[in-house]
Amino acid sequence: MSKKKSLSKRQNAILRFIYEYNDENGSSPSIREIGIATKISSTSVVNYNLKRLVEYGYLVRKKMVARGIQLTDRTQAMFAPKRVDAFISTLFRVPLLGNIVAGEPISITDNDFQTYDEDDSIGVAADMLPKRTDDIFALKVDGYSMVGDMINDGDIVILEKTEQPPDDGTMVAAWVEGEGTTLKRIYREPKQNRIRLQPSNPTMEPIYAAVENVQVQGRVLMVLRQTA
Amino acid sequence: MSKKKSLSKRQNAILRFIYEYNDENGSSPSIREIGIATKISSTSVVNYNLKRLVEYGYLVRKKMVARGIQLTDRTQAMFAPKRVDAFISTLFRVPLLGNIVAGEPISITDNDFQTYDEDDSIGVAADMLPKRTDDIFALKVDGYSMVGDMINDGDIVILEKTEQPPDDGTMVAAWVEGEGTTLKRIYREPKQNRIRLQPSNPTMEPIYAAVENVQVQGRVLMVLRQTA
DNA sequence: GTTGACATCGAACACTTGTTCGTGTAAGAT
DNA sequence: ATCTTACACGAACAAGTGTTCGATGTCAAC
Known part of the structure; x- marks a missing residue:
């Protein structure tokens, strides 16, 4: 599944929010929380964009599961600070x-x-x-x-x-x-x-x-x- | 907040399940999922045990938030394969x-x-x-x-x-x-x-x-x- | 001018999920 | 014997959350 070369501004904002939310909260945000954070007033627009991001391989979703959004490993690597994560050792x-x-x-x-x-x-x-x-x-x-x-x-x-x-x-x-x-x-x-x-x-x-x-x-x- | 020296078998199972679920799913499990996994048939028993684990400092919860359960750092360190991901230290x-x-x-x-x-x-x-x-x-x-x-x-x-x-x-x-x-x-x-x-x-x-x-x-x- | 793809939006609904209530048992302390 | 605490449980309810619908707008290609 090939990735889209460039995402829309909103899609980038959504991914970043999901990453940061997950980092801080140990869980994924809800559709409504994503909407609030990215100033999208409608849950169906958030849903539409998430669907796109799934198609492009940036995240996976679980149907009918609260907060059932998970960034793929590659997406996480995009946002991870270059620190401990970059090391060979554990x-x-x-x-x-x-x-x-x-x-x-x-x-x-x-x-x-x-x-x-x-x-x-x-x-x-x-x-x-x-x-x-x-x-x-x-x-x-x-x-x-x-x-x-x-x-x-x-x-x-x-x-x-x-x-x-x-x-x-x-x-x-x-x-x-x-x-x-x-x-x-x-x-x-x-x-x-x-x-x-x-x-x-x-x-x-x-x-x-x-x-x-x-x-x-x-x-x-x-x-x-x-x-x- | 002092930690209880020993947890019940169920409480240990709950913590382990939450840890593993989070590791695999990037999110926290629901009360019902915890119940299924630990063979507790009633959501109020799960809720009671989670309340205890909060008191003992093993996890924190967000009120009225779906999957609003987060293991504390120390609890995560208990389960982490000794890896970078276990962030007591970096x-x-x-x-x-x-x-x-x-x-x-x-x-x-x-x-x-x-x-x-x-x-x-x-x-x-x-x-x-x-x-x-x-x-x-x-x-x-x-x-x-x-x-x-x-x-x-x-x-x-x-x-x-x-x-x-x-x-x-x-x-x-x-x-x-x-x-x-x-x-x-x-x-x-x-x-x-x-x-x-x-x-x-x-x-x-x-x-x-x-x-x-x-x-x-x-x-x-x-x-x-x-x-x- | 028309068509199709993409994107947006509010509202309603379906379903998931957390909390509370009332009740019961067992063990330990008094 | 009584009281307290811990622990268990099913059921009902409240609230959170995901999905769908119908409508609308923009833009590029034809």
Whole structure:
């Protein structure tokens, strides 16, 4: 369906109004609202112009449905401000689930309906993350155990839930029975049947725990620090 | 307006339906459509639940307006696949202008429409930044001069162009004649009529330069590090 | 001068849609 | 036992909204 090269002044005004109304109200305007906004006194004239715009491919309508007008994607693109919309990447909202060093395993559930305050999530651009980002979350660092890796108290780490046991040396958030959740590099010591959780702060001792007393909750993908 | 911690099953279903309907139809559903979708046989029960959801802050309604239901931003964010469309925050594309330690002042132009390759820009959520974000850019750190501040080689710093001279002790990117662009904490030494650019790596010496030979290009807002 | 396409308009009507009313059940508090 | 609140429901009504009709005007082509 080819588009008309030029629309009438009224038709342009109608499209712009629909776009702006939708942006502000989350819904489409009624025939009468369009008429008021574009100074068309008769609903049948609005209807006639809408019919034309449908023919030209600028919008679609649902019969006998209140506010059943929807701009096509191409029409929306005509009006969208050249901002976020123009970007390749997408913004991921990463739940900030708490601080490291907590008393029990952090609940990482796919909880569709849990509400986060603004302080409870971190925006991260998708292209700063690796491909599979289904299971990511953030934790705020509480302590200095990883300063050798340039991770400071108060920093935010973005983690990916891991299914497979991570390689030795991977920086992870791990829950340890009796210790809580800790940020360390993980090493297996099979001969002793234990896990070593190694801080990178030379003044701190590693944590040793039986394998069954450790739950790896995620591996570190990114570190974020706000300085201002 | 405080939000209820948990909604009823029906209320969750209503919210989800409204979100999905809006996404697919560009408009909001009617009371009757909500009822059909959530198997509520009476419009007054739907109306009752919508009233509750308004009270809890999940949506707003327009009186006596067909399809006059709009999810609040926070509610939309709950359902949005973590995408740009979920507008709590917007994604800022911060130009990655180069590496610190370059031969001449970095050109920071307000170029709204310039397209950057993926390697040339960094996505940052707006709510991770302070209010005025007109003039921000990113630089990749090359070197170890700021390891005392937990900034490592290869890290990315997000900076804000500063008009006013920053306070002593502020971490800045500064261009120094004969030295290039460097990341340091800046101090003025008025008696000697010079600027001291202080690394936080104890093994490194500060840079001293005449005031007129130093251009502060930005102050550090954020540090980002990719580990995976 | 006639014809057809396009555009406009008010009014009426059909249908969609939101609100209110009266009633009922269940659970918890007093 | 009583009261309050939450939740449910069908029906009726009020208001919003889309569609159609008949009339009118403009303009270009023939």
